[in-house]
Amino acid sequence: MIKKIDNNKIGIIYFYIHFVVEVLSFYFLYSNYKSGIVWLIPLIYDSFAFVPQALIGYISDLRKDINIGLIGILLFFIGYIFFLYIDVSVLIPLFIICLGNACLHVSGAEATIKYGNGKLSNTAIFVAGGSFGVMVGRLLSDSLTFGSILFVPLVSMIPLIILTHEETKNLTGYTKYSFLKKNVNSYIAILIAFFVVIIRGYMGYGIPTSWNKTTQEMILLFTTMGIGKALGGILSDKFGIRKVAILSTLLSIPFLCCGDKLMLVSLFGICLFSMTMSITLGIILSVLKSKPGLSFGITTIGLFLGTVPIFFIKLTFIYNVIMIIVFSIISSILLGSILKGEK
Amino acid sequence: MKYIFNPLFIKENETLFIITILITLAIIGITTYLVIKEVRNGSK
Numbered sequence: 001m002i003k004k005i006d007n008n009k010i011g012i013i014y015f016y017i018h019f020v021v022e023v024l025s026f027y028f029l030y031s032n033y034k035s036g037i038v039w040l041i042p043l044i045y046d047s048f049a050f051v052p053q054a055l056i057g058y059i060s061d062l063r064k065d066i067n068i069g070l071i072g073i074l075l076f077f078i079g080y081i082f083f084l085y086i087d088v089s090v091l092i093p094l095f096i097i098c099l100g101n102a103c104l105h106v107s108g109a110e111a112t113i114k115y116g117n118g119k120l121s122n123t124a125i126f127v128a129g130g131s132f133g134v135m136v137g138r139l140l141s142d143s144l145t146f147g148s149i150l151f152v153p154l155v156s157m158i159p160l161i162i163l164t165h166e167e168t169k170n171l172t173g174y175t176k177y178s179f180l181k182k183n184v185n186s187y188i189a190i191l192i193a194f195f196v197v198i199i200r201g202y203m204g205y206g207i208p209t210s211w212n213k214t215t216q217e218m219i220l221l222f223t224t225m226g227i228g229k230a231l232g233g234i235l236s237d238k239f240g241i242r243k244v245a246i247l248s249t250l251l252s253i254p255f256l257c258c259g260d261k262l263m264l265v266s267l268f269g270i271c272l273f274s275m276t277m278s279i280t281l282g283i284i285l286s287v288l289k290s291k292p293g294l295s296f297g298i299t300t301i302g303l304f305l306g307t308v309p310i311f312f313i314k315l316t317f318i319y320n321v322i323m324i325i326v327f328s329i330i331s332s333i334l335l336g337s338i339l340k341g342e343k
Numbered sequence: 344m345k346y347i348f349n350p351l352f353i354k355e356n357e358t359l360f361i362i363t364i365l366i367t368l369a370i371i372g373i374t375t376y377l378v379i380k381e382v383r384n385g386s387k
Contacts, residue, residue, distance in 0.1 A: 040356050040363070047367045054374040091359070186382045288381050298378065301371060 010115040010168075011125030013160050014108040017069075018126055020153045021104045022133025023140065024076055025049070027150060028083055028097055030141030032090045041094065043311050048098035049105075050304035057106045057293025064169045068293075069107030069161035075100030076154055084147050107161065109296035111168045113285065118176030120241070124233020124278035131226035135219055174292040177285040179241045181340045186287045192334045193283035194302045199327045200276055201306020206320045207270065208260035217263065224267045228274025241279055242339040248275035249332040256328075257321045276331070283338065 025045075032041055060068045079096035082088055112122040144150075180189055204225075212221055236244045252272035259266025280302075284295040315323070 040359060044359075044363050047363050051367050051370045051374075054377070055370060058374075058377055190378065190382070288378070291381055294374075294377060294381065297374065301374060304367075 010112055010164065011122035013164060014112050014122075014126035015129035017104060017157050017160060018108055018129030019133040019136070020157055021072075021076075021101055022130045023137040024080070024150055024154060025097060025101050026134050026137025027140045027144070027147065028080070028093065028137075030138050031083075031147070032094075041090065043308075044091070044094060045098055046304050046307055048095060049101040050300040052099065052297075053102045053106055053300040054294055054297025056102050057109070057295070057297040058291065060106050060110060060293040061291045067107075067161065067165045068103045068110075069165060070158070072100045072103030072107060073154065073157055073161060075103060077151075080147075080151065080154070104157075105300065106293050106296065107165070109281075110174075110292050111164045113177075113281075113292040113296070114168045114171040114173045116177075117173040118178065119237045120233035120278045120282050121237050122233075123281060124236075125230050127233075127277055128226040128230035131222045131229065135222035138218070139215065174285065175289045177282055177289065179279075179282045179340060180286045180338055184338045189283055189287050189338050190298065192338055193280040194298060196276060196331045196335060197280050197299050197302030198306040199331055200273070200280075201303040202309060203256075203273065203306075203324060203327070205307060205310045206315065206323065207256050207266070207273070208317055208320055209266055210260050211263040211266060220263070220267060221270065224271045225274045228271035229277045231271070232275030233278035235275070236279060236282070240341060241282060242336060242341045245276060245279045245335040245339055246332050248272045249328050249335065253325055253328045256324050260317065273328075276335070279335070279339075283335075 029041065029045055056068060060066060075096050079093040079100055082096065083090075083093035108126045109123065112126040116122045140150075209221065212218060232244060232248065249272075252269045255265050255269025256273060257269075259269050281296060281299050284298050285292060288295045288298075
């Protein structure tokens with residue numbers, strides 16, 4: 001099949017789609033932040049946007065003719081109509097938007113994985129778009145009163161989703177991901193990747209960042225996270241996944257621990273720490289070769305489980321630092337033990 | 344996002360909270376089954 005989309009462009013197209021998806025999701029979330037069930041809203045959002053991605057991904061893996069991205073756009077459209085124009089409980093648009101979010105994530109993951117042909121750059125660039133979207137969605141919820149304008153970026157995704165689905169539905173590039181050493185047990189590999197994702201999910205919230213107080217600092221934080229996620233895939237393709245996994249995890253420790261009040265130090269650590277995002281997906285893909293959607297969904301379940309503790313417990317600074325050090329070292333050792341050295 | 348846990352939020356929305364947790368656990372359970380099935384079948 002002749003590719004109409006340049007190989008490097010698929011990541012950028014889904015960077016934009018992921019960006020729009022998170023803008024819409026976080027504009028909705030933060031606009032409802034003051035409602036009566038405020039504490040439950042983010043928990044429900046995390047549950048129903050992150051967790052079902054594995055199941056949706058599995059269905060999409062089996063039924064390649066279904067354009068799961070278009071279903072996601074339709075769900076967002078319905079959710080936003082309820083949110084903006086119909087006086088109903090916030091839960092109705094919340095559930096619909098969550099499922100739309102999940103469908104579009106799966107669509108992006110499958111397209112970039114299939115196009116990647118064993119390389120992580122495209123998927124990493126797609127994943128990075130989310131950080132920028134979360135930031136812009138949060139900022140817009142404070143300043144944008146005419147929410148209907150957000151239908152414009154929503155509609156703008158339709159031609160991109162149709163084009164990329166047609167281009168990628170019959171591709172088999174997902175079978176070329178092979179990042180594990182020989183004879184590594186499949187269950188062990190998945191469990192290690194899952195563990196590392198949970199740790200990263202928790203640390204994303206647990207990193208001490210008392211410097212982060214102004215809007216500009218928040219923008220810098222999310223921008224750095226996005227750059228780190230993209231760099232993880234790009235550098236893995238260039239220098240080898242094992243080197244990047246071990247070095248980024250270990251090097252981030254001093255910067256994260258000492259950056260509580262030093263913004264630049266902290267940002268450098270966050271950039272390094274964010275790099276493992278696509279690496280863990282690469283590990284799972286190396287096992288579940290024919291199931292890119294399910295593989296991606298496993299990482300999002302891990303992210304959900306990593307974020308759950310922050311809803312119930314609040315650790316002190318010193319406990320967070322200890323956890324960062326201990327779990328980063330464990331993650332680094334585990335990743336080093338299963339990833340193969342060559343590119 | 345930083346949310347401070349307040350047990351009142353659960354008490355006031357107990358049913359919703361329990362339903363959310365149960366559905367989440369069910370989906371995680373089904374996913375685990377699918378992953379085991381795929382690994383056993385040798386996902387190629």
